Amino acid sequence: MAEIVTVSRKAHFNATHRLHNPYWDDVRNEKVFGKCNNQNYHGHNYSLIVKVTGEVDPETGYVIDLGVLSQIIKEHIEERYDHKNLYMDLEDFRDLNPSAENIAIRIWLILRDKLDDRLSLRIELYETERNFVEYSGPELIK
Ligand code: NI
Numbered sequence: 755m756a757e758i759v760t761v762s763r764k765a766h767f768n769a770t771h772r773l774h775n776p777y778w779d780d781v782r783n784e785k786v787f788g789k790c791n792n793q794n795y796h797g798h799n800y801s802l803i804v805k806v807t808g809e810v811d812p813e814t815g816y817v818i819d820l821g822v823l824s825q826i827i828k829e830h831i832e833e834r835y836d837h838k839n840l841y842m843d844l845e846d847f848r849d850l851n852p853s854a855e856n857i858a859i860r861i862w863l864i865l866r867d868k869l870d871d872r873l874s875l876r877i878e879l880y881e882t883e884r885n886f887v888e889y890s891g892p893e894l895i896k
Contacts, residue, residue: 756809760876761817765802765827767836770795771852795839800857801880802831804865808873818873826868831861854881858889866891 773790774783783791790796804827808817838844840852850856858879866875876890 756812758807759810759817760805760807761820761823762803762805763820763823763827765804765824765832767800767802767832768797769800769835769838769840770797771840771847772796773851773853775851795841798881800835801886802827802861803878803880805876805878806869806873807876808870818869826865830864830868834864854879854885854887855889858887862889862891 772792772795773787774793775786778786804823806818806823810817834844835857840847840857846852846860847856850860858877861879862875862877865877869875874890876888878886878888880886
């Protein structure tokens with residue numbers, strides 16, 4: 755019987771954003787989002803932890819080659835988001851508030867597409883040291 759192990763890789767990117775709902779007026783945006791609604795944007799040093807779970811390959815001893823995983827993260831996440839204004843520089847959040855929740859979902863979808871179907875994926879995204887979100891794919895709240 756194959757053993758199931760989770761392997762993880764950390765990554766970082768710096769980006770600016772602003773929380774804003776274009777369908778609300780300025781007063782409501784300010785009330786709900788506070789400082790995060792600052793119209794000139796603000797930055798975060800995002801930390802990302804990517805967790806991949808699967809069977810250990812008996813020939814390599816790997817779940818996934820961490821060199822391959824780190825390259826996928828670098829190419830598709832870090833190069834995409836690092837030193838970017840999430841609203842102005844990318845299509846990703848034109849119609850989607852770039853909250854940590856929505857960024858995490860977006861990152862998960864990008865990475866999910868690059869990984870073998872036999873592997874499961876969970877990510878943690880830290881917006882600050884104390885504030886972070888986790889996402890492991892669509893599921894219904896029971
Ligand atoms: Ni923020």
